[in-house]
Amino acid sequence: YRFMALFSHFYLVCAIFIFQTSPSQNLGANRPDRALHSIRICFFLCLSSISVLGIPTYFFAEKLMGLFTSDVNAIQFGVETMRTMLPLYIFQSINQIYSNASRGFGHSQMVMVLSLTGMIICRQIFLLVSFQISPAIQNVYLCFPVGGGCSACFVWVYFQLVKKRSID
Numbered sequence: 196y197r198f199m200a201l202f203s204h205f206y207l208v209c210a211i212f213i214f215q216t217s218p219s220q221n222l223g224a225n226r227p228d229r230a231l232h233s234i235r236i237c238f239f240l241c242l243s244s245i246s247v248l249g250i251p252t253y254f255f256a257e258k259l260m261g262l263f264t265s266d267v268n269a270i271q272f273g274v275e276t277m278r279t280m281l282p283l284y285i286f287q288s289i290n291q292i293y294s295n296a297s298r299g300f301g302h303s304q305m306v307m308v309l310s311l312t313g314m315i316i317c318r319q320i321f322l323l324v325s326f327q328i329s330p331a332i333q334n335v336y337l338c339f340p341v342g343g344g345c346s347a348c349f350v351w352v353y354f355q356l357v358k359k360r361s362i363d
Contacts, residue, residue: 220299227361230299234292241288249281276336286343293347293354300361302353309353313346 252259260273290313294306318338325334 227358230296234296237292238288241292242285245281245284245288249284253278253281275333279333279336280339283340283343286340286347289347290343290350293350297350297354297357300357302357305353306350309349310346313344313349314342317345318342 256274256277257270260270260277264270264273290310294310297303297306318341321338321341322334325337
């Protein structure tokens with residue numbers, strides 16, 4: 196089941212990374228109008244890719260997992276993991292698009308710190324708190340969308356501040 200999860204996740208991550216470079220290139224070329232337009236296009240492309248790959252994966256997860264194992268427990272665990280991890284890609288899209296746009300303004304170090312804070316520190320805090328409330332394995336794979344969401348929020352807020360200072 197891990198192979199199928201990695202296989203579907205690989206293509207989602209590739210799609211996100213392909214679309215993210217345009218805003219930073221336009222900002223580097225001193226074209227903020229095109230950069231802001233590119234951000235909207237990147238979101239459309241990322242959400243389209245996530246929808247085209249993620250929705251079928253979500254609804255056909257049992258059948259997909261059944262291709263690799265007949266163990267009912269492994270299939271159930273794999274399905275639950277895949278369905279829990281899918282929202283991570285929306286957050287990862289936000290994080291990557293705004294991270295690269297901020298880098299186009301020349302702000303790479305703070306973006307790295309904010310991304311690491313969300314993906315590592317917030318995730319560890321979530322694990323610490325969630326295991327105190329309910330020590331379950333689901334907390335481990337639920338921490339990825341939580342960390343990704345925190346990281347996306349931090350980077351988005353930072354981009355808004357940088358954009359305001361750089362464009363306005």
